Amino acid sequence: MSAHPPAPTPAPLMTESVGPAAWVAPGAVALVAHPLEAQRAALGQLLATLGLTPALATGAADAAARLTPPALPPLGSLWVLFDEGAPTLALCERLAAIPQRVFWGVVALGQGAAEARAALMAAGVDAYLSYPFGRDDLARLALSVAQRRAPVSAFGALPPPLGTAVDKAWMQLERVDYYALLELPRDASAEQLQQRFHQRSLVLHPDRHRALKAPFPHVYDKLNELYKRLLEAYRVLSDPERRLMYDVALARGARRWDERVALELRELSARATRPEGRRALLEAERLRREGRWGQARAAVRAALALEPGRAELIELDGCYERVLRVIARDPSCAAAAAVGAP
Amino acid sequence: MSTPQSAPLAQSPPPAPVVVGIDLGTTNSCVAVMINGQVVVIPDEAGRRLQASAVAFLEDGTVVIGEEAKRELTRDPRNTVFSAKRFLGWPYDSDEAKRLRAQLPYRVVRGEDQNAMIEVRGERYALPEISALVLHRMRDIAERYLGREVTRAVITVPANFNDSQRQMTKLAGELAGLEVVRILNEPTAAALAYGYGKGLDASLAIYDLGGGTFDVTVLRASGNIFEVLSTSGDTYLGGDDLDNRLTRVLLLYLQKQHPFNLDAQPEVRGFVKHIAENMKKALSTYERVQLTERVKLAEYPEPVELSVALSRDLFRAQCADIVERTFKICDEAFSRLPFAPRDLSDVILVGGSTRVPLVRELVERYFGRPPRADIDPDEVVAVGAAIQGAMLSAPFSVEHTLSSPLLLDVTPASLGVVTIQGICEVLIPKNTPVPCECRKVFATTSDQQREVTIQVLQGESRAAAENVKLGELTLAGLRAAPRGAVQIEVTFEIDTDGLVSIRARDLHTGVEQASSVKVSAGYSEREVRAMRGQLSSHVRAADVSVVGGDA
Known part of the structure; x- marks a missing residue:
């Protein structure tokens, strides 16, 4: 395979008509980490035209500080990062270490070599944008990140974007019992149980997200964890004897x-x-x-x-x-x- | 930077490479691909949709694979490797390998670590190398047909293959230049091919009697979801056993008509087996088969005449017990389920051996309904693999999620660890849906113990020695403490690819020792490298002889 894929043909969707509503969650924040004030401001304006609320950081360290509780921004944010150097990698690590990582996408900006890009991708960056770029490029890229995350939005009755939904489910994982995880009443029938599990499997099974595995291992792993727990719940609840015992354990306060x-x-x-x-x-x-x-x-x-x-x-x-x-x-x-x- | 001019996107997805489905059978192999929602079984240059899983090493150094190699089977059986898949995963000294060695005309020798190797014309080949040559041929057929490079494949294996056999198959794929996207169970692939796009709501059994293996899988199809409920099998039971029975009969006839020394001329067995196979096939169409064949024997100056008449009754008398053995395995599969064989909606036959009328008749008796007759048992597995390949290579979209099939598979063998006195303690039992994980706490057994070694096994026996050892995990650098004070929680995980990984954590300090057992198919790095080197030269040789010119 060639190391440089051919330039993509722009999808017809990606014109000036790309409205913010297409992919921006209400109230989404975009964190910009750029050392140059003029660039920062220009990026902020650009993001504002996309319907995002810009938050400006002077560099990786400042951005990292803003990612530390209680300053953590709300759900559904788009992080835009700058600089492919070490500080950004450290920032990525910081992002990945946040247990309840709540964001839409991490985008690195720059003109880096393939190795640098690979390192950033490995560190959890969702996309890389080369200078120079325009509003449409940014929109297109953000849309593609949002779409890639879309699988997760089908989780339960939670609204898109999916990333947010999975993050939410992820946060609750240790706090909910099997019934809550599957969003079923305690007296759900075997048919309801199977149906619900199948519904969830269609969107959450790791095979559905294979494409994420190499470029976004952390997202894939999270989905895998989530699915394993669903499967665990299904296995226990679909066996009448185990379900009975689980119900007893639930009454005693256990969840798993x-x-x-x-x-x-x-x-x-x-x-x-x-x-x-x-x-x-x-x-x-x-x-x-x-x-x-x-x-x-x-x-x-x-x-x-x-x-x-x-x-x-x-x-x-x-x-x-x-x-x-x-x-x-x-x-x-x-x-x-x-x-x-x- | 705010110029509206367009810059190329770094994250543009390259065109999804095609994923072919390959049924790597004991006797025959088949390759299929999904194009625009349609599955195509790919024919070779001569229009044949099935290829013999045979590799012939000719005198002039060329390697011939597939149907052409099958011809060499009768001419030069010592240098023609077939049914090699039956050896896969069996140590050289195991009873199974011994039995096979007695039956097959080519030479099998002991390699490193008990692995069986095949010796042809003075060169040694590991089993994955032979499979790699067959896979290379299948890849080549697909590339010719598609007119593009093929680098990814879903390869099928018998459902009851253990992890090491799967790893060997994966290795064979890699040696053939293929990224193995998934190792898929043959019966599951068959069910997928059968149920794809039908919107079924049914319980199915897939009865898979191939050349060398038998599997039965019970599965629930609801719409796009195929949920495997139970699977059982025997890696040493198949159509070859029927052939061997018939071969024995024919050899007796021959011996009676023209006394000769069989041990001195093993090629006679290969020749007679070939006749037996043809007679078995003929008996699928005719009630009675009469045959006269000339056989060269060292004891006689001229080829002698072997004259036999076989009837279905004789065949039944000779072979019914082999077929009956499959139903014991079916009973085992159903023992875990809340319903009986007769409650199923459909029975699907897979594998060439299910063409035998005796098999169909006994299957009908056992399941209380005639098996589906509208499926090609030779191609259905490759078709299923192609469907799975397309599913796994598709980028995510809501449409894809709702319309493409999803397999919920199970682990085919129990995963356990060795405990005191060589007992195997099962941690993840057979038929557990994947992905799954299991945690287990280990404690030190002596004071100041600084190391714990955990041996990971796969298999159904309580005796550790009778199971397959997948690997060993040593947790070093433990805290110095009295015996039992150090407790280590070990997490065993099986992912959707059926691969096993292990993590360990000290419960007191919370220190995670992210060791993962690398299951290496029983071969060392060095051996794999050697295989790679040896293979590339043979693949070149094969390209020249089979394809004729563009190596």
Whole structure:
């Protein structure tokens, strides 16, 4: 393959008619890091005509300072960076290190050699723009960055640009349970679950973003992480036994599947020998954790009814009965009792 | 700089290079490509859509690949390599490799690290090199047809190939100058080819009986999504076994009619096997086949006459047990599913061996419905690979997202680690959807231990020694502490390419040791370099002989 791709034929879309609305998110900020004041101002004006709110930094260090909380700008910003030298690379590293990286695109400006460009791309720069350029070039490039990020905007009901949506989902990843991740109610049916998972897979599966892998490894990795978690959620929720155990774990405050918890719950439910009985015991455990002791005991009794005379179940039922008596005297105990063993 | 004049964009996407789909079969190979939404199976210069996966090394140093090499099979079996894929991944001393060595007329020798190598005309070839020559031929056919360079491919493998076999296939592709965009499971490719654009909502089984391997895959197709539910297989079960049974029968006939010493002339076996294969094929059309063939035997001055009559009944009596073995594997695949074989909407046959009427009949009995008869079992896999190739090379667009198929695949073999007493502890079980990861905490077992070595295995056996070792990860520079005080959390990950990577983290200090096991297909850097060197000269030789002139 040739090292220099032929000049692209401009797409008809990219004329003076390119309006800001086509790709600029409302309130998007463009951070310009340029050491020369005149250039800075010219770039700012250019960005303003594209509908972006310019923020001007005197150089990489200043820009880095603006990227440090609490000065972090809002969602959906376009960062424009200047200078292919070391300071910019350091800035890129800084950008990549921000755990909740919220931006549209990082664009490096300059006239650098291929190596310098490659280094910048590797550092997480989304695009490179050579001098001289005009408004349309900038718009075209920003649009292409926005479009490349578009996959992610199909995540859930979140509006484009996609990058923002994925970033948001990413930020929440450790804070949501499987149902919230899939945006499903707790009582969703197996069909709803499969349908939702398939919908998400169509847009989020790593195979859909293969083109991102080499030029934008950090975006690809993020998508991959996100998809892995979706798959994890789907695997647990689509298996009736696991889903039941997960629901218990959820009631205990967990968000992710944990083999150790599963093992403990399997032991607990092994007091019953029949599958229906085991399910009833898991149900009882969940209800108990939610403080619904009366219903919980009913579930235990249901398990006992399946195999009357089973010592382990009679003993468990006895425990529940005692707790219920205590709660009847002092209802404030219910919450405390839910935490410990029955 | 604010001049409106246009400057070339640095980030202009180059035209997406074409990705071909190659079915690298045990017996035959096939290449296809998707052009403007249509899949084309690419014919060679003579119009043939299938190529024998055979490589012949001629006396004058030329290398002949494909259909031309097949002709050499009977003329010079010792220097014609075929069915080499069956050796892939089996150590030289394994029972499987021993059995194969007894059956095949060419010479197999022990290479470094237990790898089997093929020795032809005094030169040694690693198995990926042989596959690379076949792939090179397929690439060449595609380039001629398309009139442009082909550098990327999706290559298919049996679903139950382990990581090392996949890596070897990938290496073969790279040796042939191809970037292997994806190693795809053959049955999944078949399902993709079958369901593409049909908007199905169905559960399918793909029964894939090839030359040397058997796989069954159960899959759910809903619209554009193809979700693999379960897959099982045997890398040592296929049409070759049927041929070998028939060969045994024919050799007995020959022995009875004209006593001779088989061990002294192995080429007779190759010749008779060729006859057996033809008879098997004829039996797919006729109830009864009568054959008279002249055979050269050292014991007789003139070629002798072998005269045999075979009926389907005799064939059934000889071969039914081989076919029955496939249903044991089907049972295994269904044991993990909430439904039975008879609940499926369709059964798709893949692999040349499924043309055998006995196979079709027994499949129909097992699944309770006749298999689909409208699919070409020889081409369907390459077609699926081409569809996947097109999907993986397309730039993202919303339209693409909604209209192009998506495969949700599973990992074909369990991934585990060696624990005390050589027991294999499974971390990621077989049939887990990919991408996936699993975390596991390891603790030091002695005081002041400064190093932990983790051996990564793939396979279904509880005994570590019976599984394939993928690699070894050594975490060095641990804190000096009493035994058990250092706990290391290791994350095992399998990505959508089926590749395994590993990360480790000290739980107390939080120090991440980003070691990743490099799975090297069992070959060292040096060996791979040697393969590259050797291959380039043979590829030149092949270009001259097969294509005739533009090396």
